[in-house]
Amino acid sequence: MLSMVSVQFLLSQTMHFSEEKYYDALEMSFYKKGEITFSKDIIKIIYENDHTILTYDRQFLVTQKGSKQKKVDILKHPEIKIFFLIFESIYLGKDKILQAYFTPIIKNGMTILSPHKNISKVIRNVQYKKTGKQLDFLKINLSNKDRIVIEEIH
Secondary structure, three states, rough: OOHHHHHHHHHHHEEEEEEEEEOOOOOOOOOOEOOOEEEEOOOOEEOOOEEEEEEEEEOOOEEEEOOEEEEEEHHHHHHHHHHHHHHHHHHHHHHHHHHHHHHHHOOEEEEEEOHHHHHHHOEEEEEEEEEOOEEEEEEEEOOOOOOEEEEEEE
């Protein structure tokens, strides 16, 4: 059992990031910093300041803050699945997965992803830039005019 945990840990990748979430309805941005770990079947986000932990396992998103826990069924919230799919695919270089949902255009070293019809109700477009394996930025523009901007911190 210990060796399986060790192998999974070795195969995981961790990124420190800053995040801006802009809510159009409030005309406000909210900022957080944290760490995201991609392992084989789980994506875990730990936010620094409020000690919130998000765990995504492709079926559920579990949010834990202190002793409070909330479990969301991804089948009922496909926008959550899309967010994690975008983030994981871009960070880990899974271009074929991205092409199943988006048409990529590269301009001035930045990639712009236009969503296929099946997800265009949720995503207006995605923009990102990577330098080698480093994610310079990822900007997800939602159809409701909200946006999420993530930058890798080193």
